[in-house]
Amino acid sequence: MHATTAPPEPGDTDVDLRGVRDARHDRLFRYALMACALLVLAALLGAAASTAWGGRLAFETFGLRFLWSEAWDAVNGDFGALVPIYGTVVTALIAMTIAVPVSFGIALFLTEVAPNWMRTPIASAIELLAGIPSIIFGMWGLFVFAPFLAEHVEPWVNDHLGAIPGVGALFQGPPLGIGMLTAGIVLAIMIIPYISSVMREVFLTVPTRLKESAYALGSTTWEVVWDIVLPYTRSAVIGGVFLGLGRALGETMAVTFVLGNAHQLSASLLMPSNSIASVIANEFTEAYTDLHRSSLIALGFLLFVVTFVVLAVAKLMLLRLARREGA
Amino acid sequence: MFKTIAIRVAVTAAVLFGAASAHATDITGAGSSFVYPVLSKWSATYAEKTGNRINYQSIGSGGGIAQIKAATVDFGASDAPLSAEDLAKFGLGQFPVVVGGIVPVINVEGVKAGQLKLTGEVLADIYLGKITKWNDPALAGLNPGVALPAKAITVVHRSDGSGTSYNFTNYLSKVSPEWKAKVGFGTSVPWPTGLGGKGNEGVSAYVSQIKNSIGYVEYAYALQNKMTYTQMQNAAGNYLEPNAKAFAAAAATADWAGAKDFNLIMTNAPGADAWPITATTWAIMYKQAKNAEHAKAAFDFFKWSFENGQQQAASLDYVALPKELVDRIENYWKTEFKQ
Numbered sequence: 297m298h299a300t301t302a303p304p305e306p307g308d309t310d311v312d313l314r315g316v317r318d319a320r321h322d323r324l325f326r327y328a329l330m331a332c333a334l335l336v337l338a339a340l341l342g343a344a345a346s347t348a349w350g351g352r353l354a355f356e357t358f359g360l361r362f363l364w365s366e367a368w369d370a371v372n373g374d375f376g377a378l379v380p381i382y383g384t385v386v387t388a389l390i391a392m393t394i395a396v397p398v399s400f401g402i403a404l405f406l407t408e409v410a411p412n413w414m415r416t417p418i419a420s421a422i423e424l425l426a427g428i429p430s431i432i433f434g435m436w437g438l439f440v441f442a443p444f445l446a447e448h449v450e451p452w453v454n455d456h457l458g459a460i461p462g463v464g465a466l467f468q469g470p471p472l473g474i475g476m477l478t479a480g481i482v483l484a485i486m487i488i489p490y491i492s493s494v495m496r497e498v499f500l501t502v503p504t505r506l507k508e509s510a511y512a513l514g515s516t517t518w519e520v521v522w523d524i525v526l527p528y529t530r531s532a533v534i535g536g537v538f539l540g541l542g543r544a545l546g547e548t549m550a551v552t553f554v555l556g557n558a559h560q561l562s563a564s565l566l567m568p569s570n571s572i573a574s575v576i577a578n579e580f581t582e583a584y585t586d587l588h589r590s591s592l593i594a595l596g597f598l599l600f601v602v603t604f605v606v607l608a609v610a611k612l613m614l615l616r617l618a619r620r621e622g623a
Numbered sequence: 624m625f626k627t628i629a630i631r632v633a634v635t636a637a638v639l640f641g642a643a644s645a646h647a648t649d650i651t652g653a654g655s656s657f658v659y660p661v662l663s664k665w666s667a668t669y670a671e672k673t674g675n676r677i678n679y680q681s682i683g684s685g686g687g688i689a690q691i692k693a694a695t696v697d698f699g700a701s702d703a704p705l706s707a708e709d710l711a712k713f714g715l716g717q718f719p720v721v722v723g724g725i726v727p728v729i730n731v732e733g734v735k736a737g738q739l740k741l742t743g744e745v746l747a748d749i750y751l752g753k754i755t756k757w758n759d760p761a762l763a764g765l766n767p768g769v770a771l772p773a774k775a776i777t778v779v780h781r782s783d784g785s786g787t788s789y790n791f792t793n794y795l796s797k798v799s800p801e802w803k804a805k806v807g808f809g810t811s812v813p814w815p816t817g818l819g820g821k822g823n824e825g826v827s828a829y830v831s832q833i834k835n836s837i838g839y840v841e842y843a844y845a846l847q848n849k850m851t852y853t854q855m856q857n858a859a860g861n862y863l864e865p866n867a868k869a870f871a872a873a874a875a876t877a878d879w880a881g882a883k884d885f886n887l888i889m890t891n892a893p894g895a896d897a898w899p900i901t902a903t904t905w906a907i908m909y910k911q912a913k914n915a916e917h918a919k920a921a922f923d924f925f926k927w928s929f930e931n932g933q934q935q936a937a938s939l940d941y942v943a944l945p946k947e948l949v950d951r952i953e954n955y956w957k958t959e960f961k962q
Contacts, residue, residue, distance in 0.1 A: 367813070368813060369812075369813040370784070370809055370810070370811045370812065370813070371806065371807035371808070371809045371812050371813065372807070372813075438825075438828055438832075439828065439832075442832065443832050446832070446833070470775065470777065472777060472818065472833055473832065473833070474818055474829065474833070552782070552821050553821065553825070556818040556819060557782030557818070557819030557820070557821065558782075558814070558817065558818055558819055559813065559814070568818050568819070570819075574782075577783075577821075578782045578783040578784070578811075578819070578821060579783060579784045579811050580683075581656075581682060581683025581685060581686055581783070581784065582683045582684055582685045582783065582784025582785060582786075582810040582811065583685050583784060583811075584684075584685045584688070584703070584809075584810065589685075
């Protein structure tokens with residue numbers, strides 16, 4: 297029977313049928329999308345739970361002492377996470393101190409200042425830099441950059457910055473070229489592409505209208521950037537910064553090559569240290585005892601915790617900023 | 624263009640699969656990365672000769688032990704021997720596969736390879752952080768005529784757990800009571816001082832770059848990177864340069880007769896010409912084979928390697944096991960393993 301010949305009844309027309317079908321498709325589509333998002337959540341929770349479970353022997357054995365013990369003695373089975381946590385946080389901090397201003401400069405240059413013919417080549421170069429595997433950065437750091445620092449930079453740093461009372465303690469020690477400062481700088485170079493390409497993308501979204509109005513009122517480029525571009529894109533910019541920070545905290549190979557992998561706690565940035573990811577990479581294959589292996593997995597769990605705490609603090613700061621602005 | 628590539632792929636695939644189907648047995652092994660180069664070279668030649676392939680995963684000794692205990696591989700390989708209890712508990716047996724040397728390397732201006740003399744005690748004191756300058760009286764006393772600078776020593780060790788560190792620290796424990804008490808030995812130990820380089824390549828890179836440093840690497844790395852190795856005093860009191868002859872002498876004079884299941888670390892071997900830091904890797908297999916055909920193929924492979932693999936081992940700067948030790952191992956197979 298042809299639909300056109302039948303008397304029109306509600307629920308039976310083409311239009312109504314289509315409505316039902318569309319609603320069903322919409323529902324399926326929503327479930328599919330939700331499954332995609334939940335997959336991420338499940339992976340995250342699964343990884344956190346399994347590292348916590350794998351590290352339970354270490355947590356049971358050492359308790360909270362695991363967090364602030366300096367020991368790392370595989371022979372006598374005494375492990376503590378303080379040195380790796382310290383090394384991870386310090387190298388990431390050095391990296392952020394360098395990478396954030398430089399990335400900000402790159403992104404501003406590319407969106408506001410650079411002549412048109414320069415924008416695409418530099419932007420592609422940055423994206424290319426982001427694609428270089430970290431082991432290449434590690435080898436470059438070890439064979440090229442570390443000797444350069446040891447020969448030319450660190451002796452100067454020793455003599456000049458090391459002499460300053462107070463801060464000087466950060467810059468004393470033998471100029472080996474290997475250590476937290478080198479690792480931090482290599483990390484900075486690695487994360488600059490991430491942060492700057494996010495910044496560039498979001499700076500491009502600022503409506504030209506707003507910027508032109510500010511220029512018309514006689515603003516300098518800096519005033520436009522500081523008062524118009526940055527407030528407009530702030531949360532996305534901070535998101536980009538934390539993407540870089542997350543990478544700096546978790547980076548393994550490049551850091552392992554230039555950090556020195558020494559289980560020592562020292563104030564000086566020129567001294568070798570250790571990071572969570574590189575301890576795991578270094579020792580996991582030859583960890584014979586259950587306690588040693590468990591302690592390494594527990595370190596993995598702590599990396600989750602450290603990253604989570606850092607991101608949570610950042611989110612809180614953002615919220616507070618937004619509230620103050622709203623008031 | 625596309626067609627030729629497609630044909631090539633098809634041909635390659637046909638060759639590969641054809642070859643695979645012709646194989647009698649594929650043996651699997653896992654463990655130590657120390658033996659990986661020589662095992663893969665041996666297995667390539669062995670596969671050409673017999674069609675039996677050896678698929679060896681160099682996942683580290685710890686992994687190798689775990690895999691053989693779980694019986695997922697036909698043999699495990701470890702840089703540290705298993706204890707008698709562990710072997711008995713799992714019904715496993717072990718035997719050495721190949722010998723290699725570990726050498727101290729230094730980077731001191733004006734000092735040439737083989738020029739500096741070290742004793743075990745002095746080496747231990749350097750790694751303990753007790754001897755901190757190159758012109759320390761202990762070092763200068765051993766080396767009259769060598770101009771040693773008044774510079775601080777930078778100690779370099781392995782950052783990753785490794786059989787190289789295991790044997791090096793085992794040697795230091797044997798020659799220095801203080802090292803034994805404070806540090807002990809193992810694949811990774813709580814180093815009292817110094818920098819950690821990842822892998823032999825990491826240590827050799829650090830030592831090459833950092834002036835006035837000292838490290839330890841497998842002999843092959845010292846040779847390939849033209850590093851300044853040192854002489855060592857051995858247990859008999861003689862100073863030796865590291866070379867294949869000295870490693871072989873250590874393997875030959877170590878007290879294998881008194882070592883049940885070859886549970887013997889041959890550092891500080893007694894021979895007059897024995898290099899003091901000589902290492903081996905053990906293959907670990909079930910005494911009651913889980914898969915008789917695979918076990919037999921594995922034994923055949925090791926027998927072939929012991930009898931025909933010396934040249935290839937030497938080309939990679941390993942030393943093949945001395946004849947007497949091979950006889951001892953083959954006897955061990957007969958008495959301990961059910962074949």
